[in-house]
Amino acid sequence: xxxxxxxxxxxxxxxxxxxxxxxxxxxxxxxxxxxxxxxxxxxxxxxxxxxxxxxxxxxxxxxxxxxxxxxxxxxxxxxxxxxxxxxxxxxxxxxxxxxxxxxxxxxxxxxxxxxxxxxxxxxxxxxxxxxxxxxxxxxxxxxxxxxxxxxxxxxxxxxxxxxxxxxxxxxxxxxxxxxxxxxxxxxxxxxxxxxxxxxxxxxxxxxxxxxxxxxxxxxxxxxxxxxxxxxxxxxxxxxxxxxxxxxxxxxxxxxxxxxxxxxxxxxxxxxxxxxxxxxxxxxxxxxxxxxxxxxxxxxxxxxxxxxxxxxxxxxxxxxxxxxxxxxxxxxxxxxxxxxxxxxxxxxxxxxxxxxxxxxxxxxxxxxxxxxx
Numbered sequence: 001x002x003x004x005x006x007x008x009x010x011x012x013x014x015x016x017x018x019x020x021x022x023x024x025x026x027x028x029x030x031x032x033x034x035x036x037x038x039x040x041x042x043x044x045x046x047x048x049x050x051x052x053x054x055x056x057x058x059x060x061x062x063x064x065x066x067x068x069x070x071x072x073x074x075x076x077x078x079x080x081x082x083x084x085x086x087x088x089x090x091x092x093x094x095x096x097x098x099x100x101x102x103x104x105x106x107x108x109x110x111x112x113x114x115x116x117x118x119x120x121x122x123x124x125x126x127x128x129x130x131x132x133x134x135x136x137x138x139x140x141x142x143x144x145x146x147x148x149x150x151x152x153x154x155x156x157x158x159x160x161x162x163x164x165x166x167x168x169x170x171x172x173x174x175x176x177x178x179x180x181x182x183x184x185x186x187x188x189x190x191x192x193x194x195x196x197x198x199x200x201x202x203x204x205x206x207x208x209x210x211x212x213x214x215x216x217x218x219x220x221x222x223x224x225x226x227x228x229x230x231x232x233x234x235x236x237x238x239x240x241x242x243x244x245x246x247x248x249x250x251x252x253x254x255x256x257x258x259x260x261x262x263x264x265x266x267x268x269x270x271x272x273x274x275x276x277x278x279x280x281x282x283x284x285x286x287x288x289x290x291x292x293x294x295x296x297x298x299x300x301x302x303x304x305x306x307x308x309x310x311x312x313x314x315x316x317x318x319x320x321x322x323x324x325x326x327x328x329x330x331x332x333x334x335x336x337x338x339x340x341x342x343x344x345x346x347x348x349x350x351x352x353x354x355x356x357x358x359x360x361x362x363x364x365x366x367x368x369x370x371x372x
Contacts, residue, residue, distance in 0.1 A: 004012045097208060106184065112222070115180040122176060123168035123234035129155070131241045132166075134158045153331075160247055161238025162257070164168050165264050165332065168234035169227070169271050173327050174307065177271070178228055178278050182299035184222045185282025188215040189365065191292035208366045212283070216358070219279045227272040231264065253336035263333055270330040274346055277301065277323040277353025284361040289367065320345070323353050 106112055153167035189212070192198035201211060238244070247260035255263075282299040289295050301323075309315055310322050319325050326349060329342030 012296065045094045070212050087300060088236070099214045099217055102214045103221060106222065107225075112184070115183065116226060119172060119176055119180060119226055119230050120233045122172050123164060123230060123237050126154075126171060127237040127241050129232070130154060130157050130164075155246070157238065157242055159243070160260075161240075161242035161244050162247060162260055164236065164238035164242065165231050165234040166267060168230050168266065168330070169330070170328060172230050173274070174273055174324070177223075178303050178324070179300050180226055181219065181223055181278050182274050182282050182303055183296050185216075185219045186286050186295035186297075186299040187285055187292045188219060189286040190289050190295035190359060191286075193290040195291040209362065212362060212365050216279065216283055216361075219283065220276065223275040223279060224272045227268050227275075231268045234295050235264070236263050249334050249336050251335040255336070267330045267333050270333065270343060270346070271327075272340055273350060274330070275350075277350040277357070278355045280357040280361065281323070284357040284364070287361050287364040321349070323349060325349070 028294055153163050156163040157167055189198070189292050192201060202208065244257060246254055246256055248254050281302065282295075285298050285302070286292075286295045289298075306324055308323055310319055326342050326346030329346050332339035332341075332343055
């Protein structure tokens, strides 16, 4: 083989090797380009896990099992922690704003206005009935004015219209007033749950304790407004239909009209405070269910049951422990001197009901898993 042939053969033998060497970087580049999308996919797939690990490492407020707020109501975050946490310490002004909001919502409802209208109608009907019955110079009732019950007040209405206030309160206190309170208290928590707004109320720096206190304070405000509605309407009707002047008390002592007005205000305050225990009981029942209608029906049904038990003489042993037993004791404010025994027992019993059922409502509501 000549030297030229050997050179050509060597050149041909070296050419594929050079081509392969030239193609190496291009193939590597193509392989890298193909690998880069796959790597990006792996990084993107791993990113949520890394974000979750980072969120777990960062401090975050406690969230209840319901996923909406801290058990103490001091920290509120949405489920998943996506949004910024709300303030941990609501101010006193914010708590007052919560109460004002609940107050406005309650007294703007047609149901509340209807209850107040019914209560206002009672003294009007009583005054008209007494006026018609005594138009021929007769009297109302049996004239027995020593016990201070409803008929005893009615016998005095024709002589002084201010007694229509006491007669109307005595007529509404056993049934109408507590039934109205039962409707408001029973619907306070259960009504929010039934409407699906309770959970949204807690996704704010309110806290369950603050919300419960605002609901109960609103119920107490309704107790006062309802009592004042009956008393003021009765006073107006009494002033129109009957004479006003000095008042002869149940004990026979005669006092001025100004002093009688002071005693009438005291009677209204005692009547309003007599409903404190009923309000606490209704609030507790409201925390047991998500149905507002069921809570209201149970509260009113319990009221009727207690009234029946209180009217059975054979059950006199349990009468002093029934929240309605001393309700009509406010009549002792119309004696001179005032008999405080039953009034103090009544207020003490209402305080006991408030302590027991208010604590039970708080324990139930703070431990409850809010799902609506």
